[in-house]
Amino acid sequence: MTTRKSYTLTEATKKVEYYCAYQERCHKEVAAKLREMRMIPEAIDQIIVHLIKENYLNEERFAHSFVRGKFNIKKWGKKRIELELKRRDISPFLIRTALKEIDNRAYQETLDTLIHKKLATLKESNIQKKKKKLADYLLYRGWESHLVYDKLNNLVK
Incomplete structure (x- = not known):
């Protein structure tokens, strides 16, 4: 049987300060990490408030x-x-x-690049199947359907 380490408030705070300094985190991730460390809800709240005040968490x-x-x-x-x-x-x-941080021109260029890269890998000879595979790929990646279908109708013929 393995026993999991228990942390003092100070130890847990230091550990999650490092966790947040290493990479940007959201409140949900930090709270989950603290629960994983078996911290009680009051301690979790206290540590999160500290992280926000010290600008580790934003x-x-x-x-x-x-x-x-x-x-x-x-x-x-x-x-x-x-x-x-x-x-x-x-x-x-x-x-x-x-x-809003995503530039519209860069967004369109990225979509075009993705379409051309994926088209180059598709070996499908049936145009409709090719369009469907390409659309599925782009929609899965979160591209808006109206943009995807506009591009496909103009590009794949």
């Missing part, structure tokens, strides 16, 4: 960082990013604000 900063990362690195569309932020209990206002 949901607005997290939302902006999340949007930049998922768009620039993973090439996700706005719908997928919005869904993932909602799952992390980020407020609708912060989600809207953070999504």
Whole structure:
């Protein structure tokens, strides 16, 4: 039988300070980490308040960082990013604000690039099946359906 380490308030605070300094976190992730460390609800609240006061935890900063990362690195569309932020209990206002960080021209260029890259890998000869595979791929990544279908109708013939 393995016994899990128990933490004092100070030890837990230091551990989650490092956890937050390493990478931007949302409140939900930090609370889950503290529950995993078997901290009581009062201690969790106290530590989260400390992290906010000391600027280790900032949901607005997290939302902006999340949007930049998922768009620039993973090439996700706005719908997928919005869904993932909602799952992390980020407020609708912060989600809207953070999504404004994506430049419209860069958004369109990224969609075009994704379409051309994926088209190059599709070996399907049936045009309708090819369009469906491409649309499914882009919709899964969170691109808006009207943008996807507009592009596909103009591109794949």
